[in-house]
Amino acid sequence: MMIRDAKQYIESLRDGREVYMYGERVEDVTTHPSLRKAIDHGALDYELQKKSELRDLLIIRSPTTGAQIRRYFQIPRDSEDLLKRQELIETTTRHSGAVIPFMKEIGTDALNALAVITYLVDKKYGTNYYERVQKYREYLAENDLTIAGAVTDAKGDRSLRPHEQHMPYYYLKVVDRNTEGVVVKGCKLHTTSAPIANEVIVLPTRAMTEKDKDYCIAFGIPVNTPGIKIISRAEPANLGSFDHPLSSRHVTLEAMTIFENVFVPEERIFLDGEWEFAGPLANLFATWHRFTGICYKYPFAELMIGAAALVSDCNGILHATHIREKITELIIYAVCIKTFGQEAARQCVISENGIAFPNPLLCNVGKYLFANNYHMAMKLLQEIAGGLVVTAPTEADCKNPATKEFIERYLGGRKGVDATTRMKVMKLIRDIGASGFAGEWYVGTLHGEGSIQAQRISIFRDFDVQKCVTYVKDLLGIP
Template identity: 40%
Template sequence: MRSKEDYLKSLNDGRRVMYRGKYISNIVEHPVLKISALHASKLFEYPDRSYDDQQYGKISKYFKVPKTSQDLLDRHKLVYDTTIFCNGIFNISQAIGSDALFSLMITAKKLDKKYGKDYFSRVKKYYEYVVKNDLTLATAQTDVKGDRSKRPSKQPDPDLYVRVVDVRNDGIVVRGAKAHTTQAAVADEIIVIPTRAMGEEDKDYAIAFAVPANTPGLKMIVRPIDEIEGNSSSVLSVKDYELETLTIFDNVFVPWDRVFLFREYEFAGTLARLFATYHRFTAISYRAAMANLYLGSAILSAEANGISNEKHVRDDIIDIILYKEILRMSAIASSVYPEIDEEIAIPNYIFTNIGKLYTNTHFHEVVKDLIDIAGGIISTLPSEEDLKSDEGEVISKYLRGAIDGKERIDILKFVKEIDGSSSLVGYWLTTMIHAEGSIEASKIELFRNYDFNESKELVKKIISS
């Protein structure tokens, strides 16, 4: 298995990464982007990340293919614990890629049964390559989409969904772009899957494949990291954050052994839905751990302000506990009652989407609860430069609460970053609604899979007796 140093060294491989209008020659040496790389590298330091596989020897627990409820429970715990290990920030480096790999395995077996092809052997070969080399993976699913009222093949620009533009004896050539691909710029490999169900007219867009991050024609435009560059008082983001990229495929060649779906349009939706389910299960697991940032900050802020025994404060704290534990309960229930498909365990569709929908619609309440406890000072707190100036002692004198001023300021700085007027909380408010699937996507999936028969039969029995 790789070390942290092995991983960081591997990133200097000629990949095309742009940040604020300039291509970056070495991510690990960049003052801002290196933080994301170092965050990813923490996975290689996690003390309990490996297990002994009968076939492959010692490998990452993230690559254990779930077969049972216990496997899913173990995966939930792994996501939760590694998030805590990384200061409450999800480490996606092998989580999202393994979500995609499990989905590809199931879909490939179905494809092979219908068409007599060898997709599963391709997926298995790629899986073995990833496992044996202990690679990090990004998954590019969300196309840029263009006009949302039009299907992929009906867009005014045909490249607004990733598509096949050439078929060769040795592989395919693809073009298009995927949006907000998390940690792509610091991943070893990029897995690409469809974002939606496709019709026959969209078959050129019904593709899935994997490429190394330094593949010619692959370009990654990193979002601005305003939570660091726009906040001199940053406490958390200077330690851990994850970047996203606009991931552009400019006539990228993919060899056949890395193509996992090719124009079998009726399976695009199957693959997209499977991945969404695994990834939403991952989401509720890491968001439950992340909630500790808010719960811990709420308790410390209440103590610093001397209001721990106030009823409205206790109510706010209970709200945060409910948020955290409902997510954790959803993940556990999803594990205990899985779907089994092609001998692989899938988190329960209903419980997974209930948890995901709850976090989509209630995160803003957690933000509100912490603001209520911490107070308006988190938006008007003097700057880091002020605190380090000759007036720093005076500022500390007047910002004391039930505890020393300097200690309270440290708490307030952290709360301001995750809950006040910072770029980070604005970014989180958006991602908590849209990341791993929007509110509407979870509603659709919940309504599609929910069994209404028990409820209907109960009422029918009463009114017919």
């Protein structure tokens, strides 16, 4: 039992895992420049505990063992627990360059969803999944492990169910069972932090039918389990901090995680063939994960507000009416995000076994709001900053004796703002709004935590439309 530090986390990744990047197998993820950048960002999750003012937020006492554990592994019982989780994710993100570390967030979203659904499965079938989930939670907490979530399948033909696909492994499938466990084959996509996590927890991605029961599987195993092969997305290394103030240091990695006849021991299986629970599990995970999305998007919105105000000040127009109007729109955007998170926690739902989870309708509306309006918010920042965001000289030009004088002469701002200060702000806005890193955020904001259409479907399902119809009928005297 221990709370690990960054060095111990990094050392734990030297475990023989099978990771590929840029067409080559990575023998040691801790020494690969692109992966190391993501590792160092993730390690901030372990560095923050050194800040005395944050330790009580980050670390709690286990209610079962009394040992110190990360708050991420807490089983939420009421609104206060959920509000603390919101504060935890916001604070961690804010101290990590407004880029969430994603070391424990998605994995514990999955654990919390499983804790509710497995109780219901056990009640119906007499299984012991809930006990397994709780033992796994305790194992993760006691060893302070990082955990990735693998949920999204390859899917193939989106109009067909898993069992109808022409390629039988477009969805992760159980291909063998014995008294000791199961063997699975297939892959999961978009698995954030999988190349640099200790464990991976797997959930079904959609509702299923009885014919899909071999695809209805949930489990948690080490990332270095034989047969797991991880292909990381591209990530440029050695970016300069002047030209890339965020993306040179603060990135998360997504990957294609392949399960090539991977054995999962019985005690690590949390759902196996109980197909009618696949949909509820996927939906509840989505609720948790959208709550996480709301929590980490607020610090990023704060970053946008700060950048907008600072660049306006550098340009001498902070007090211009049209600038203040645009910044006000960004403030409204940010406050709405935070408020939906708070209200989702305050108006939480308590499960049959006493676990609190965020209000699904409010989580979906909050996630829809920040995703559907993200491009608009970034447009406001781009409009405020101006074209120099993408046309500014590089750091090398700013240092070159042949060009430095001209840059300092012509690219300063209002009186008291030199060219270097102004360029730093412009480079930040370029990094978050007009770079490859920014493009990933554009797409990730739309599709991370589920696509906008997924939110529309959930919102329509969870809102009582018929109540409104009855209200109108009563108003008009229609029987």
